[in-house]
Amino acid sequence: MTRHVLITRSREDSKRLQELVAGCDLLIRPYPVLRFEPVDDTAGWKAALASGALAAGSSAPDRRLLLASPRAPRPLIEIARQHGADDVLLWPAAAVGPGTAAAAREAGLTVDVTGPGIGEDLARLLTGRLQRPSTFLFACGKNRRRELTDTLTAAGHTVLPVIVYRMRQTPPRELPPLGPRVDAVVLTSPRAARFYLESIGGRPLTCPHWALGPTTRDAAGALGIDCQIPPRPDLESLAEELCKS
Numbered sequence: 209m210t211r212h213v214l215i216t217r218s219r220e221d222s223k224r225l226q227e228l229v230a231g232c233d234l235l236i237r238p239y240p241v242l243r244f245e246p247v248d249d250t251a252g253w254k255a256a257l258a259s260g261a262l263a264a265g266s267s268a269p270d271r272r273l274l275l276a277s278p279r280a281p282r283p284l285i286e287i288a289r290q291h292g293a294d295d296v297l298l299w300p301a302a303a304v305g306p307g308t309a310a311a312a313r314e315a316g317l318t319v320d321v322t323g324p325g326i327g328e329d330l331a332r333l334l335t336g337r338l339q340r341p342s343t344f345l346f347a348c349g350k351n352r353r354r355e356l357t358d359t360l361t362a363a364g365h366t367v368l369p370v371i372v373y374r375m376r377q378t379p380p381r382e383l384p385p386l387g388p389r390v391d392a393v394v395l396t397s398p399r400a401a402r403f404y405l406e407s408i409g410g411r412p413l414t415c416p417h418w419a420l421g422p423t424t425r426d427a428a429g430a431l432g433i434d435c436q437i438p439p440r441p442d443l444e445s446l447a448e449e450l451c452k453s
Contacts, residue, residue, distance in 0.1 A: 211391040213450060214239045214413075216400035221278075224307060225394075228447035237390075239383060241403035242375035246283040247350060249371035253291045256368040261343045262293050270342040273301035274367065275319075276327050276356055277349060278311035283372040284347035285315055296345055304330045304356070305442050325441035326421055327356030335363040343368065350374035351399060353423065375399065380407040392450065394418045395435060398427030405431055416453065420446060 211234050215222050218240040226236040256262055261271060273296065275281060288296055301317050303309040305325035312319050321337070323330025334342075346357060346369045357367045375397075390413055395401040401424060405412060412433045419425040421441035428435045438445035 209233070210235050212237055212387070212389050213392045213394060214386070214390050215394040216241045216396050216404050218244070225443050225447060228443055229451055232447075232451035234450060237384075237387075239386075239393075239404070241378055241383065241400050241407055242397075243378045244279055245374050245376060246287070247371045247374050248287055248290070252368075252370035253287070253293070256345060256370055257291070257293065259343075259366075259368060261366070261368065262296055262345070270338065270340065271296075271299050272321075272342060272344050273297075273299050273312075273317065274344040274346040274348075274356070274360075275301055275308050275312055275317075276304040276330075276346075276352065277373075278308045279349065279373050280308070280347040281312045281315035281317055284370075285317070287370075287372055299345070302330060302334055302344070307443060326423075327353060328359055331356050331359035331363075334360065335365070338365070341365055345370065347372045377403050383407055386413075390415055392416045392418060392453070394420070394446065394450075395424055395428055395433070396420055398424055400424075401428040401431055401433060405433065418446060418449070 213234055214237050216239055219238040222236050222238045285297055300320040301312050302321040303312055303319050304323055304327050309319045309322040323333045341364045343366045346367050348369050348371055350371050360367050392415055417433050417435045419428055419435040419437050425435040425437050438449045
């Protein structure tokens with residue numbers, strides 16, 4: 209019998225997980241409690257450009273793009289060009305997790321460092337590899353965790369954040385129906401956990417819940433949602449656990 213797994217992502221963002229569980233008799237059902245919107249962060253770009261690090265031929269130390277979400281590459285490319293910052297698109301990129309790295313490569317960026325699925329772990333990987341202070345242009349979401357940037361900054365690197373997208377709550381009336389059967393729920397961020405709970409009336413469904421990593425698990429726990437996490441904070445590990453459960 210096919211098991212139905214609800215995930216708090218859009219249909220497009222859910223395709224990879226569906227591919228990974230192919231053959232396991234699982235149906236991944238999108239439940240996009242958050243809605244993507246590109247953002248032109250004029251103040252962020254102004255500050256980054258004023259730093260001089262983005263200028264062609266700049267004497268700034270090693271320069272890299274920093275990407276923490278697969279949603280970031282495409283709006284980064286469009287908005288960078290609008291601000292006359294095309295040169296930054298030639299910088300090598302460091303990405304959090306293989307999904308973000310794949311999205312960056314598909315968009316035409318060059319990824320030379322792919323870290324685990326947690327930002328702090330990527331920061332530690334970078335600080336262990338880089339021999340001198342570097343400058344990172346961080347293409348990020350409006351709501352972001354600080355572990356990645358704080359760890360890099362503490363190690364002496366410069367991080368220039370520019371917001372390229374935001375996720376807004378999808379009105380509950382616009383969400384797809386839950387249907388008669390849900391065998392598991394995957395929560396993909398702390399905000400997604402909160403909006404999921406709001407959309408279903410304040411009480412979690414009576415089925416197993418999964419979170420992609422400890423931060424989301426802990427945030428969900430604070431809301432009264434008991435979540436399991438896979439051994440690694442990535443979709444591949446999550447898919448293995450869903451297939452086994």
